[in-house]
Amino acid sequence: MRPAAWGDRLHRFPPALGSCVAYLSTRDARTPPARLGFEDVLLAGLAPDGGLYVPDAWPPLDAPALRALRGRSYAEIACAVVAPFIGEALSAASLRPLVAAAYQTFDHAAVAPLKELGPELWLMELFHGPSLAFKDYALQLVGPLFEQVLKKRGQRLTVIGATSGDTGSAAIEACRERDCLDIFILYPEGRVSEVQRRQMTTVAAANAHAIAISGSFDDCQDLVKAMFADTPFRQALNLSAVNSINWARIMAQVVYYVAAAVALGAPERPVSFAVPTGNFGNVYAAHVARRMGLPIAELVIGTNRNDILARHFNTGAMTISRVEASLSPSMDIQVPSNFERLLYELKERDGAAVARALAEFRRTGSLPASASEWRAAQALFQACRVDDAETRQSIADTFRATGELLDPHSAIAVAAAKAARRRGDVPMVALACAHPAKFPEAVAAATGRRPELPGRLCDLMQRPERRPRLPNDLGAVEDYVRAHARATGKGGAP
Numbered sequence: 446m447r448p449a450a451w452g453d454r455l456h457r458f459p460p461a462l463g464s465c466v467a468y469l470s471t472r473d474a475r476t477p478p479a480r481l482g483f484e485d486v487l488l489a490g491l492a493p494d495g496g497l498y499v500p501d502a503w504p505p506l507d508a509p510a511l512r513a514l515r516g517r518s519y520a521e522i523a524c525a526v527v528a529p530f531i532g533e534a535l536s537a538a539s540l541r542p543l544v545a546a547a548y549q550t551f552d553h554a555a556v557a558p559l560k561e562l563g564p565e566l567w568l569m570e571l572f573h574g575p576s577l578a579f580k581d582y583a584l585q586l587v588g589p590l591f592e593q594v595l596k597k598r599g600q601r602l603t604v605i606g607a608t609s610g611d612t613g614s615a616a617i618e619a620c621r622e623r624d625c626l627d628i629f630i631l632y633p634e635g636r637v638s639e640v641q642r643r644q645m646t647t648v649a650a651a652n653a654h655a656i657a658i659s660g661s662f663d664d665c666q667d668l669v670k671a672m673f674a675d676t677p678f679r680q681a682l683n684l685s686a687v688n689s690i691n692w693a694r695i696m697a698q699v700v701y702y703v704a705a706a707v708a709l710g711a712p713e714r715p716v717s718f719a720v721p722t723g724n725f726g727n728v729y730a731a732h733v734a735r736r737m738g739l740p741i742a743e744l745v746i747g748t749n750r751n752d753i754l755a756r757h758f759n760t761g762a763m764t765i766s767r768v769e770a771s772l773s774p775s776m777d778i779q780v781p782s783n784f785e786r787l788l789y790e791l792k793e794r795d796g797a798a799v800a801r802a803l804a805e806f807r808r809t810g811s812l813p814a815s816a817s818e819w820r821a822a823q824a825l826f827q828a829c830r831v832d833d834a835e836t837r838q839s840i841a842d843t844f845r846a847t848g849e850l851l852d853p854h855s856a857i858a859v860a861a862a863k864a865a866r867r868r869g870d871v872p873m874v875a876l877a878c879a880h881p882a883k884f885p886e887a888v889a890a891a892t893g894r895r896p897e898l899p900g901r902l903c904d905l906m907q908r909p910e911r912r913p914r915l916p917n918d919l920g921a922v923e924d925y926v927r928a929h930a931r932a933t934g935k936g937g938a939p
């Protein structure tokens with residue numbers, strides 16, 4: 446296809462869809478509900494009523510649009526997919542260089558390469574970004590988007606977050622060296638792996654701070670919540686979060702589903718995906734792609750022993766139990782926050798009904814779902830629980846059959862793909878969400894082969910670390926943030 450056709454396409458996308466790019470909160474009970482633009486949704490993350498933002502219409506990705514993406518680079522596909530969600534917040538002319546720069550640092554030319562594992566079974570590698578986990582694919586784009594919007598508004602932000610491992614380094618990599626942002630990540634001292642810790646503590650950027658807290662991940666999360674609840678502090682520092690409920694992260698994750706489907710023959714051929722799932726953000730992005738028009742046959746959710754989603758899709762019950770540690774720590778989650786977005790759709794966009802259901806979920810630990818809602822959800826997703834023994838087996842089997850080393854999260858995707866797929870005639874893509882070298886012990890135990898860090902990180906274990914340590918004490922943490930942040934709140938809270 447001639448480059449001109451691509452240009453036409455790009456230019457036609459935003460104007461045609463500009464009128465429908467508005468966002469609703471999943472808990473807005475008013476009629477009509479409030480409609481927000483992309484900038485406000487980006488900076489706010491969570492809606493004031495506690496709901497999550499969703500677009501009020503799905504930008505269409507019809508057959509001609511998909512054909513126009515054939516042979517395009519990842520950045521070009523990203524531009525086409527995200528432009529309608531961003532709408533007028535950013536012109537096509539300023540979006541293109543921003544997206545191109547976001548994926549330039551990835552260490553594979555295809556950005557999200559596909560590898561064939563077997564007959565109609567593929568692996569999509571999503572670990573070629575700076576932190577070696579799939580969260581980079583969204584955060585590397587969301588960081589510059591934040592910067593762009595803040596500059597336009599003349600504001601500065603202080604980003605704070607807690608991490609049990611992967612999110613912290615992906616967030617630091619997204620925010621480092623950005624003038625409008627300072628970032629503070631709290632992690633539990635001694636409870637993240639050495640690779641994970643060093644990915645945060647060796648970043649030599651003046652605006653990035655990884656702080657060891659003497660406590661658990663829950664303590665770190667409680668400290669973050671307490672800082673947000675401290676209104677004078679929140680306003681003075683202009684606090685913001687980059688957690689996985691931000692719509693912009695979902696939007697950026699739609700891109701690799703589109704890229705993979707087009708590479709495997711969409712729109713003429715459908716494709717299926719298997720996604721290792723924790724917070725339901727990644728697999729929800731696949732659902733969004735399908736709603737936009739991507740021909741997706743099956744969506745398989747893989748969970749570890751923390752299987753609330755597998756239980757839900759297989760039995761209808763959505764009941765919380767205790768979080769248990771597993772080989773795949775990024776999926777050790779009991780409340781899948783992004784499920785609220787699907788619930789909003791299942792309840793036909795009745796924000797009051799969503800708010801009531803979630804209040805009951807909090808009170809009783811059980812989400813009320815009608816039989817018709819459950820059937821509708823089952824038609825969209827299949828789910829499969831993969832325990833630690835099966836995860837090890839999946840790593841070992843894949844290595845024996847293909848020579849590929851899978852990290853435990855990716856191994857769950859492959860195992861779930863094989864166990865739950867119904868359509869053997871449709872290509873199934875399992876998502877490899879982390880590089881095997883992020884979890885070397887588990888991989889070595891299953892295969893006898895110790896995965897190596899990619900070249901650009903080969904000296905990670907020798908790099909100097911900055912390791913500030915603080916007690917599990919709100920006053921101490923706030924003092925530290927105040928002393929090191931550059932935001933003064935003078936720009937006004939967003």
Ligand SMILES: *Cc1c(COP(=O)(O)O)cnc(C)c1O
Pocket residue numbers: 578579580611612689721722723724725726727728775776854878879
């Ligand atoms: C975050 C993460 C997941 C879970 O993704 P969700 O969007 O929360 O469902 C799975 N695997 C890895 C490696 C992750 O970092």
